[in-house]
Amino acid sequence: PAQREERKARAAALLKQHDAVLVAHYYVDGDLQDLALETGGCVADSLEMARFGRDHHSKTLVVAGVRFMGESAKILSPDKRVLMPDLDATCSLDLGCPPDDFARFCDAHPDRKVVVYANTSAAVKARADWMVTSSCALAIVEHLKSQGEKILWAPDRHLGHYIQEQTGADMLMWKGECIVHDEFKGIELELMRKEHPDALVLVHPESPRSVVAQADVVGSTSQLLKAVIDGPEQTFIVATDNGILHRMRQLAPTKTLLEAPTAGNSATCKSCAHCPWMAMNALQGVINCLEQGYGEINVAEPVRTQAAGCIERMLDFVA
Numbered sequence: 001p002a003q004r005e006e007r008k009a010r011a012a013a014l015l016k017q018h019d020a021v022l023v024a025h026y027y028v029d030g031d032l033q034d035l036a037l038e039t040g041g042c043v044a045d046s047l048e049m050a051r052f053g054r055d056h057h058s059k060t061l062v063v064a065g066v067r068f069m070g071e072s073a074k075i076l077s078p079d080k081r082v083l084m085p086d087l088d089a090t091c092s093l094d095l096g097c098p099p100d101d102f103a104r105f106c107d108a109h110p111d112r113k114v115v116v117y118a119n120t121s122a123a124v125k126a127r128a129d130w131m132v133t134s135s136c137a138l139a140i141v142e143h144l145k146s147q148g149e150k151i152l153w154a155p156d157r158h159l160g161h162y163i164q165e166q167t168g169a170d171m172l173m174w175k176g177e178c179i180v181h182d183e184f185k186g187i188e189l190e191l192m193r194k195e196h197p198d199a200l201v202l203v204h205p206e207s208p209r210s211v212v213a214q215a216d217v218v219g220s221t222s223q224l225l226k227a228v229i230d231g232p233e234q235t236f237i238v239a240t241d242n243g244i245l246h247r248m249r250q251l252a253p254t255k256t257l258l259e260a261p262t263a264g265n266s267a268t269c270k271s272c273a274h275c276p277w278m279a280m281n282a283l284q285g286v287i288n289c290l291e292q293g294y295g296e297i298n299v300a301e302p303v304r305t306q307a308a309g310c311i312e313r314m315l316d317f318v319a
């Protein structure tokens with residue numbers, strides 16, 4: 001613990017010295033979340049991270065999350081330096097949607113509006129008309145449907161199916177998934193609900209249909225956190241990456257939080273829902289990137305301007 005506190009103090013001093021702000025996601029290590037909040041940064045969902053980074057006055061943004069979050073920050077703020085504690089932190093959705101294959105998919109369906117999830121590379125976003133996150137996907141697809149648009153959706157099939165079911169929109173889907181949320185299991189969740197009949201079930205929409213179908217609240221990480229804070233219930237079953245429990249416990253210390261069951265749960269692994277790429281973010285990485293300039297995100301100019309269009313459209317829509 002003494003070493004942790006020392007590292008935190010070192011990272012805080014470096015953030016100040018470099019006119020930098022820490023923009024963190026709820027799934028990263030709790031120390032990083034605390035550091036962000038103690039130093040004037042934020043802990044947020046992907047939409048709020050993008051907005052916070054764009055609007056903040058600091059010259060440098062340190063993005064603790066996965067690569068697409070750093071890229072979105074750079075796309076929106078080309079004049080800021082964007083650093084990440086570990087540039088290898090990626091996302092299975094991003095990996096599962098290679099830009100060339102995606103471009104061919106789009107070319108084959110020119111009559112459709114291209115809507116991509118935030119969890120994609122800058123090159124994929126450069127082909128899109130709209131970017132969405134889990135907090136605004138429903139409203140944006142609803143809007144496109146009301147305008148008579150047909151949609152090409154990528155890459156998360158679970159989120160896509162949820163949106164399609166809710167809106168009835170005509171959506172052609174790419175078949176990607178999040179390796180973390182895909183592990184939540186409907187049958188095991190049913191058993192857990194029987195054991196805790198008063199619990200409110202909170203589900204991130206990257207989860208499979210059998211899990212989403214049992215949800216009391218479906219939403220982005222921020223929306224799930226809000227449900228815990230605002231809900232009169234005492235017990236919550238949480239179907240999303242367990243990194244979020246850190247902030248939930250801080251903001252709702254008297255509530256009981258149960259992790260939804262995953263396929264990997266066993267006597268030895270009680271908390272399997274944790275993103276291996278989010279876990280690559282550490283205090284030492286923040287120190288290294290600021291001290292040595294490691295982990296800078298750059299997005300080539302034509303791609304950046306093209307990708308900015310779909311992100312800004314989303315931000316204008318939700319403003």
Ligand code: 13P
Pocket residue numbers: 044045046047119133134135178206219220221222
């Ligand atoms: P949120 O936008 O809900 O924070 O989700 C990001 C993500 O990667 C979830 O796995």
Ligand code: SF4
Pocket residue numbers: 066090091092093119178179180181206241275276277278
């Ligand atoms: Fe990607 Fe899933 Fe990790 Fe989120 S939790 S960054 S969607 S792999």
